[in-house]
Amino acid sequence: xxxxxxxxxxxxxxxxxxxxxxxxxxxxxxxxxxxxxxxxxxxxxxxxxxxxxxxxxxxxxxxxxxxxxxxxxxxxxxxxxxxxxxxxxxxxxxxxxxxxxxxxxxxxxxxxxxxxxxxxxxxxxxxxxxxxxxxxxxxxxxxxxxxxxxxxxxxxxxxxxxxxxxxxxxxxxxxxxxxxxxxxxxxxxxxxxxxxxxxx
Amino acid sequence: xxxxxxxxxxxxxxxxxxxxxxxxxxxxxxxxxxxxxxxxxxxxxxxxxxxxxxxxxxxxxxxxxxxxxxxxxxxxxxxxxxxxxxxxxxxxxxxxxxxxxxxxxxxxxxxxx
Numbered sequence: 001x002x003x004x005x006x007x008x009x010x011x012x013x014x015x016x017x018x019x020x021x022x023x024x025x026x027x028x029x030x031x032x033x034x035x036x037x038x039x040x041x042x043x044x045x046x047x048x049x050x051x052x053x054x055x056x057x058x059x060x061x062x063x064x065x066x067x068x069x070x071x072x073x074x075x076x077x078x079x080x081x082x083x084x085x086x087x088x089x090x091x092x093x094x095x096x097x098x099x100x101x102x103x104x105x106x107x108x109x110x111x112x113x114x115x116x117x118x119x120x121x122x123x124x125x126x127x128x129x130x131x132x133x134x135x136x137x138x139x140x141x142x143x144x145x146x147x148x149x150x151x152x153x154x155x156x157x158x159x160x161x162x163x164x165x166x167x168x169x170x171x172x173x174x175x176x177x178x179x180x181x182x183x184x185x186x187x188x189x190x191x192x193x194x195x196x197x198x199x200x
Numbered sequence: 201x202x203x204x205x206x207x208x209x210x211x212x213x214x215x216x217x218x219x220x221x222x223x224x225x226x227x228x229x230x231x232x233x234x235x236x237x238x239x240x241x242x243x244x245x246x247x248x249x250x251x252x253x254x255x256x257x258x259x260x261x262x263x264x265x266x267x268x269x270x271x272x273x274x275x276x277x278x279x280x281x282x283x284x285x286x287x288x289x290x291x292x293x294x295x296x297x298x299x300x301x302x303x304x305x306x307x308x309x310x311x312x313x
Contacts, residue, residue: 019242021235028234032226041221050227054234061238122222131217153218181215188214192207
C-alpha cells in the first residue's frame with residue numbers, strides 16, 4: 001500500500017482524503033525533502049523555506065479533497081509549494097520601502113540587489129558569492145520563467161515533468177527556459193560590468 | 201576585451217552555481233513539527249474569529265449604505281412652505297412706516313395713467 005520515494009503514486013490517497021494522520025506522516029516523510037529543497041530554490045533562506053514547506057503540507061491537508069484521483073501527488077504538492085513561495089516573496093517585497101513604486105519602473109533596468117539574509121545551506125562556501133548574485137538576478141525574472149529555471153537547473157526535472165508541474169506545454173517550457181537564461185545573462189552582464197573589480 | 205572575457209567567465213560561473221546546489225535533508229524533526237501544525241490547523245474552527253469579525257464589519261457597512269440609500273429615495277422631497285405675505289409684512293420687512301393699501305393702489309393707478 002505504501003510508499004517509497006521512487007514510488008510516490010503508492011501513497012494512500014483514500015487515507016489522505018479521510019485525513020488519516022499516518023497517511024499524512026508518510027506523505028511528509030516522502031516529499032518533505034524535495035518540497036523543502038524546491039522552496040529553498042525559490043526562497044533561499046532556510047528558516048523561511050522550512051516554514052513554507054510546512055505550510056505546503058498544511059494546505060495539502062486542508063484541500064486534499066480537491067486532489068483528483070489519478071493525478072500525481074508530487075506534481076500537486078509542487079504546485080502548492082510554488083504558489084506558497086511566490087506568496088511569501090510578494091509578502092516580503094511588500095514590506096520593503098517604496099515597493100509601491102517598483103512596478104512603475106522597467107524591471108530590466110533595475111539594478112541587482114544582493115540579499116543580505118541569503119543563507120542557502122545547499123551551496124558550498126566557495127560558490128556562495130556567485131549564488132547570491134544569481135538569486136538576486138533570479139528575483140527580477142517573471143514568476144513562470146523563474147519557476148522553470150528553478151525546476152530545471154536546481155531540481156533537475158526534465159521538460160515533461162516541468163510542463164506537468166506548471167500546466168504548460170513542453171514547448172512553452174523550452175521557451176520559458178530560453179527567455180530566463182537570456183534575461184539572466186543580460187542582468188548578470190550589467191551587474192559584472194558595473195562591478196568595480198573589472199574596471200581598469 | 202579582457203574585461204569582456206572576465207565578465208563572460210563570471211556569468212558562466214554564476215549560472216553554473218544553479219547546477220551545483222546540493223540537495224539537503226529536510227530540517228530536523230520536520231515531519232513532527234509539520235504534524236503538530238496540521239493538528240493545530242485541524243482544531244481551528246472552520247471560520248476564525250478574525251474572519252467573522254471582518255465579515256460582520258462588512259455586513260454592517262453594507263446595511264448602513266443600503267439604509268442610507270433607501271432613506272434618501274423614500275423620504276418625500278422637502279416642501280417649501282406657502283408664503284402668504286400681506287402688504288403689512290412687506291412694510292415690516294422693509295421697515296416702511298406709512299404704507300397702506302390705498303397708497304399702493306394710488307401708486308399703481310398713477311403708473312398706469
